[in-house]
Amino acid sequence: MKIKFLGAAMSVTGSCHLVTTDHSKFLLDCGLFQGSEALEELNYQAFDFDPAEIDFILLSHAHVDHCGRIPLLVKQGFTGKIYCTGATAEIADIMLQDSGNIHEMDAKWINKRTSRSGQRQVQPLYTEEDAARCSQYFFPVAYGQCFEINSRIKIRLNEAGHILGAAIIEMWIEDSGKTTKLVYSGDIGAVNQRMLNDPTLIAAADYLIMETTYGDRAHETQQESGKRFLEIIFKTVARGGTVVVPAFALGRTQDLIHELELFYDHHEFHQNQLDKVNVYVDSPLATDATAIFRKNAHYFNDAIKERIKNGEELFYFRNLNFTKSIDQSKALNENASPKVIISSSGMADAGRVRHHLKHYLWKPKSSIIFVGYQAEGTTGRAIISGEKYVRILRERIHVSAEIYFLEGFSAHADKNDLLKWLSGFKEKPKKIFLVHGEEEAKKTFANTVKRILGFDCTVVEDVSEYSLDDDALTVDGIKERIDLKNQINKLKDNLGDIHDELDNLLAIPGVAMSEAFPDEKVEDLEALTRDLKKTCEELKIMIKN
Ligand SMILES: [Zn+2]
Structure with a gap:
């Protein structure tokens, strides 16, 4: 065998x-x-x-x-x-x-x-x-x-x-x-x-x-992550920001909905606070998956079976909304009120969440919460690793929002x-x-x-x-071939960063022709060039080996 x-x-x-x-x-x-x-x-x-x-x-x-x-x-x-x-x-x-x-x-x-x-x-x-x-x-x-x-x-x-x-x-x-x-x-x-x-x-x-x-x-327990999840929501909403949660449509999204419905059940005092915050599940796949979860009750543990036996609706609380159409999804980014958007994909490389990140990632009032594993090479991994800029839908976006990774939901x-x-x-x-x-x-x-x-x-x-x-x-x-291509892609990204930085510089009227050219811009360009050189050197070592 x-x-x-x-x-x-x-x-x-x-x-x-x-x-x-x-x-x-x-x-x-x-x-x-x-x-x-x-x-x-x-x-x-x-x-x-x-x-x-x-x-x-x-x-x-x-x-x-x-x-x-x-x-x-x-x-x-x-x-x-x-x-x-x-x-x-x-x-x-x-x-x-x-x-x-x-x-x-x-x-x-x-x-x-x-x-x-x-x-x-x-x-x-x-x-x-x-x-x-x-x-x-x-x-x-x-x-x-x-x-x-x-x-x-x-x-x-x-x-x-x-x-x-x-x-x-x-x-x-x-x-x-x-x-x-x-x-x-x-x-x-x-x-x-x-x-x-x-x-x-x-x-x-x-x-x-x-x-x-x-x-x-x-990692911390789901209960600990659940507590932090609510704290981040209240903190962000209080400063007028929006919370974006990139979540796998299957599993993580339902866990988050359940966490919020439990909170609703047990914290009457906070209900007023939460009532003002709309929670949107913006993923048609997550909506369909949630329906399948509801009808497969026998797969859950006793606590959930008990809820169902008591006639409680699963995955439901007052201000929970499931958005279906693309227009509804777009409208979320036009509405300035604080809210929570749970959207897939979980590693932020596909799906509607990319549009929400493009809209909220550069805003300091927002919070982005990752709740699942972020594979190497994904946008999610770059964000949780502390990258200052990421590429989303071919645009270079500055990461100004608060970033959280609640591993207890994994x-x-x-x-x-x-x-x-x-x-x-x-x-x-x-x-x-x-x-x-x-x-x-x-x-x-x-x-x-x-x-x-x-x-x-x-x-x-x-x-x-x-x-x-x-x-x-x-x-x-085949690992070596993958590593080589990854390195060449890194080189391409380094060049793209330099290109974008120069583009931004040229777009500010008068700056490129000014006598007092800002020092920090030269330093930024120097840093990007250093990254490029480092990537080239790593590539050289890989090829030699
Ligand atoms: Zn899996």
Whole structure:
């Protein structure tokens, strides 16, 4: 048997692992690469296998970095079943169609630009229609049920506590005359969440593939983040500002709505204050996902089930508004009154939130609150890292708003929760493969595991294949190519910054021709030139190596 780590190997996104046995070939997830331009280019490269040869897919959950390339797979000949929970099947359907729509819009936008300069037209990765065709392949399996896929492969899906319907997958695979147990963690949720049960502990595995998103960080609890969330809202609104929350349409948005509705329930004193603040969920996808959450009550923890039993409406409070049309979305930025806008995408690289950030990021009265993981290379990551300027919709925007990162809302376990989950194994698995994390997170977590549990972990750093028969890991090596393209892009951004700075300077009447040319402008240009030189030097070292 072989396991090939094709995605979430050198980054957090693009989860896709190919399992080949002596009788079958199947995938664990088939997600989109998200983040830097170089990483996203991988979505357009041919699969490492013939999609028609894949017998089935085991899908851990409906986030697009885990399911986003399924339409591409179907388009290229995959006709097998996609096993996942019922909630995942339902949510993945709308997520994929939304993703198809984004790809169509992106292609349209690029083609509009490139056609004017006579360049080649691009095709969308897949369309909304391609995505809609996938729903026929989803096959729901309930949590906790031992399900026989065929006479030689059995699976069980367990609650992962990550998002509604997310699963930790146990597999019993008969291969070369013996049964091997493989466990795929998918994405693991934090413990003590407001709406979901804790991730299920798994007692045994021969081989384990485990996520490590927050392998090197501990974060505050959801309750602590919830408290700060309200404090930031009141503070911002009091000074006449608007709060913008880039949030994943699936999971984070519903958590935030729930946090606000709980506050409403328990703080009569503050209701007057909150009544004056309108909260807008500006994401059609989030609105649709919220409707699916409402009708899948059996996936929630007891506290939420109790609310529903008592006839309380879920995800509702007085001043909550869901905006649908583009005109309604635009109107939010024309209305000057203080408000809260929750909008996707969560990493601020796509969707309507870009327009809201363009409008509020440069205003000192505003607050921007990030509530989920921000992958390397994304706009969200640049903002939380303290960059003074970011590029949004091709414009260079000055970051003047107050920036917050409330990690307690994260759908991911932090390093302590990951360790707690791993310590649920009664015996050390033969191999533990660490995936779905940045290099530092994976390595730090491997060291922590060794120190505390005494288990050795294999850090997957690049596209690579592990053969169970001869215990060998073969590396394909695409990481270097991604790093190189990232560096060239950095160079392009440095040049763009210098260009924009000069443009701004020339636009101020009289300044460029004035005898008293401002010193600080020269210093700004010098600093930008230094950045450019540094990037060039780093590039030189990369090429030499
Ligand atoms: Zn996820």
